[in-house]
Amino acid sequence: MPRWGMVIDLNKCTGCGACVVACKTELNVAIVGPEESGKGRTMLCMDIFTFYEGEFPNVKTRHMPRPCFHCDNPPCTKVCPVRATYRNEEGLVTQIYPQCIGCRYCQVACPYTVKFFNWSKPEWPKEMRKALNPDVSVRPDGVVEKCTFCVHRLQKAREQVAVENRELEEGDYVPACVEICPTGAMYFGDLDNAKHAVNKLKRSHRAFQVMEDLGTEPKVYYLSEMEIE
Amino acid sequence: MADSHQTFFEDEELIRPIEQTGPGFYATVVVLLCVIAFAGYTYVRQVIYGLGVTGLAQPVSWGFYIINFVFFIGISHAGTLISAILRLSKAEWRRPITRMAEVITAIVLAIGGLHPILDLGRPDRMLHLFTDGRLQSPLLWDVTSITAYFAASTVYLYIPMIPDIAILRDRGIKPRWLYQFLSWGWQGTDHQKRVLERAINILMVMVIPIAVSVHTVISYIFAMTIQPGWHSTIFGPYFVVGAIFSGIAALLIVMIAFRKAFHLENYLKEIHFKYLSTLLLIMSILWFYFTFSEYLTAYYGHEPNEMRVILYKFFGAISPYFWLMGVCNFIIPLVILANPKTRTIPGILIASISVVIGMWLERLIIVVPSLANPRLPYPTGVYIPTLTEWSLFAGGIAVFILGYLVFAKLFPLISIWEIQEGRDHSIAEVTDRLTTYLPDQPLRKL
Numbered sequence: 001m002p003r004w005g006m007v008i009d010l011n012k013c014t015g016c017g018a019c020v021v022a023c024k025t026e027l028n029v030a031i032v033g034p035e036e037s038g039k040g041r042t043m044l045c046m047d048i049f050t051f052y053e054g055e056f057p058n059v060k061t062r063h064m065p066r067p068c069f070h071c072d073n074p075p076c077t078k079v080c081p082v083r084a085t086y087r088n089e090e091g092l093v094t095q096i097y098p099q100c101i102g103c104r105y106c107q108v109a110c111p112y113t114v115k116f117f118n119w120s121k122p123e124w125p126k127e128m129r130k131a132l133n134p135d136v137s138v139r140p141d142g143v144v145e146k147c148t149f150c151v152h153r154l155q156k157a158r159e160q161v162a163v164e165n166r167e168l169e170e171g172d173y174v175p176a177c178v179e180i181c182p183t184g185a186m187y188f189g190d191l192d193n194a195k196h197a198v199n200k201l202k203r204s205h206r207a208f209q210v211m212e213d214l215g216t217e218p219k220v221y222y223l224s225e226m227e228i229e
Numbered sequence: 230m231a232d233s234h235q236t237f238f239e240d241e242e243l244i245r246p247i248e249q250t251g252p253g254f255y256a257t258v259v260v261l262l263c264v265i266a267f268a269g270y271t272y273v274r275q276v277i278y279g280l281g282v283t284g285l286a287q288p289v290s291w292g293f294y295i296i297n298f299v300f301f302i303g304i305s306h307a308g309t310l311i312s313a314i315l316r317l318s319k320a321e322w323r324r325p326i327t328r329m330a331e332v333i334t335a336i337v338l339a340i341g342g343l344h345p346i347l348d349l350g351r352p353d354r355m356l357h358l359f360t361d362g363r364l365q366s367p368l369l370w371d372v373t374s375i376t377a378y379f380a381a382s383t384v385y386l387y388i389p390m391i392p393d394i395a396i397l398r399d400r401g402i403k404p405r406w407l408y409q410f411l412s413w414g415w416q417g418t419d420h421q422k423r424v425l426e427r428a429i430n431i432l433m434v435m436v437i438p439i440a441v442s443v444h445t446v447i448s449y450i451f452a453m454t455i456q457p458g459w460h461s462t463i464f465g466p467y468f469v470v471g472a473i474f475s476g477i478a479a480l481l482i483v484m485i486a487f488r489k490a491f492h493l494e495n496y497l498k499e500i501h502f503k504y505l506s507t508l509l510l511i512m513s514i515l516w517f518y519f520t521f522s523e524y525l526t527a528y529y530g531h532e533p534n535e536m537r538v539i540l541y542k543f544f545g546a547i548s549p550y551f552w553l554m555g556v557c558n559f560i561i562p563l564v565i566l567a568n569p570k571t572r573t574i575p576g577i578l579i580a581s582i583s584v585v586i587g588m589w590l591e592r593l594i595i596v597v598p599s600l601a602n603p604r605l606p607y608p609t610g611v612y613i614p615t616l617t618e619w620s621l622f623a624g625g626i627a628v629f630i631l632g633y634l635v636f637a638k639l640f641p642l643i644s645i646w647e648i649q650e651g652r653d654h655s656i657a658e659v660t661d662r663l664t665t666y667l668p669d670q671p672l673r674k675l
Contacts, residue, residue: 036281039284039286040286040287040288040289040610040611041281041286041287042287049605049606051606066605075454075455078365078366078453079366079367079368079453079454080363080366081358081362081363081366081368081369081372082354082357082358082361082362082363083361083363084357099354099357099361100350100351100354101349101350101351101352101354101355101357101358102280102349102350102351102354103345103348103349103350103368104290104291104348104350105366105368105450107290108290108291108454108456108600109454109455109456111455111456111604112604112605113287113288113603113604113605113607116287117280117287117290117350118279118350119279119280119281119285119286120278120279120280120281121278121279140351141279141280141281141350142279142280142349142350142351143350143351144350210605211604214455
C-alpha cells in the first residue's frame, strides 16, 4: 500500500504563490471578500508563510509553502465525534464533507492550524462559476475543509492506469500544487517506494518535518534552505 | 384560594407564592420572553446565514458558545452535587437548601447541554452524533455523561418532591391534573416513606460520581488535544473545583433573591448563608491553589509555545480579563468572606456575583488564548463577539431565570416535608447521634 507524501525544497521555492492559486481553483475553495478576509476567514488549503529577516535595507525573506501535513498520527482525526475526518489506508487524511457536523473540534485540535471552516455560504463571481472543477464537490457552509492532497486525482489516475492495464507509477498522481510549481520545488510520491524521488529526498540531510517532536509524523518533508556561497 | 376548613398548616409561607401571583411576576416573565424571542431570532438568522454572523474566525474558531457551555455546565454543579453531599453527610442545615440547588442543576444543565448545538455549523446533521458517533471522541464522552447527569439530576429533583406535590394536590391547587399525576398516589404511608427514603439514598450516592465525571469530561475536551495551555493533567480536577465554586456562588445568589422575593427569611436564616459562604471561601482558596499550580508549572517549564499563551494571558490583549478573573475569583471573595464584619448577606451577595463573573472569565481565559496563539507563525487571533453571541448568552440566562420562576410558581422551592421532618424527628435524632460521637462514659455513681 503506498504512503503518499510530499517533499518541498525550500532552496528552490521563490514564494511565487502559484501553488496557492492552483490549489484554490483545483479544489473549488470558496472566495471570501476582503472584509471577511480581514476578519481572518480566508480559506486556503495551501498557504505560504513568509519570514522576514534583518532590517531595511538588508532584508531577507524566506518562504515556506504549507499544505496539510497528512500526519500518520493525526491529532485531528482522533477527536472527530462523527467519523467525518479519518486517515485512510494510504495515509491520506480526508474529510467527508456531507458527514461533517461543523463542530470544529478537528480544527481546534490540529497543532498546525491547517483546517478551516466555511463561515458563510460559498460564493463565486459570475464569471468564475463555470470554471469550477467538476471533479470536486462544492462544500456548503458550516463544514470544515482541508487539503486533500487532491485525492480526486488519485481516483482518476487509478482509472486511467486500469484502462492502460499497467501499475500506478510516479507522476501518475500529483496534486495540483506540485504540478504547477514553476521551479520544481515540490515533489510528490510514495514515501515507501524506493523508485520514487520523495523516498530518497526525505532521507536527505537537509530534510525536516515541521514540529516532529509532537509525534504527529507528518508526511510532508521540507528540505532546509542552504546558503549558496 | 386556601379553603377555610383547612387545618392549621405551619409552612403556609412556602405555599403562598404558588397560590398568589403578583403583577411583578408577569412583568418579569414578559421581559424575559422578549429577551428569549430576540435570542431565537438571532439564532434563526445564524442558521440561515451560517456561523459567519458571529465573531468567530480563524484561528479562534471556538468562542462564546463553548465558553458558555462550560460555564453553564459548571453552574449546574451547584445543585445536585452540593445537595447530595450535604444529604450524605447528614448536615441538618441542608433542609431548606437542597431543592433550590437541585432546580438550578436541572435547568442550567438543559441550557448548557444545548450550547454545543448552537456552536454547530450544521445543526441539521446533529443526529450523526447518535447514528455515527465515535466513542473515541471526547465530545461523545460529553454527550454521554451530560445526558446521564441530566437524567439522574431530574429524577433526584423529582423523587424528594413527591410528598410536597401531594400536599399541593390535597389543597386542591390548580392545575389539579398536574399535581394528581405527579404525586404518584402518595398517601404518606409508612411503606411509601420507606421506599422514598431508600430511593433518595440510592440516588444521592449515584449522583456524586456522575456529577464529578461531567465536568472532568468537559475538561477532557481541551486536555485531550495537544494544544499549549490545554494539554494539562490537572484540568479534570481543576474544572470540577471551578464548577462547584461557581455553583455555590450561583446557589447563594438564587437563595438571596428568592429569600427577598418570597419573604423566606424565616426559612433561609443567616446561619445557612454563613455555612454556605464558608464553603465558597474554601472553594475560592482551592481554586487559587489549582490556578497557581497550573500556571507555575507551565511558566517554570518555559516551553516556547506554552510561554506564548501565558504571556498573552498575562500581558497580551486579553490580560485585563485575566487579572479581573483573579480579582473576582480570589481577592474579592477572600476579603469579604474572611472578615466576619463583611460576611453579611449583602456582602455574600457581592462575593457570589463576583465569583460567577470571575468563573465566566476563567472559561474565556481557557478557551480563547490557546486558540489565538497557534504554534505556526500566524498572526495572533482576535475574537470580538457580535450581537448574535451576546443575545444568545442573554437568552440563555433569561431561559434560566424564566425556568426558575415558573418552577417556583408551580412547586414549593423549599421542601415542606423535609422541614417538617426536621422539626418532628431530627432534633431527637441529632441528640441521639451526638451522644454516639462522644466517648463512652464510664458508669458513675449517682
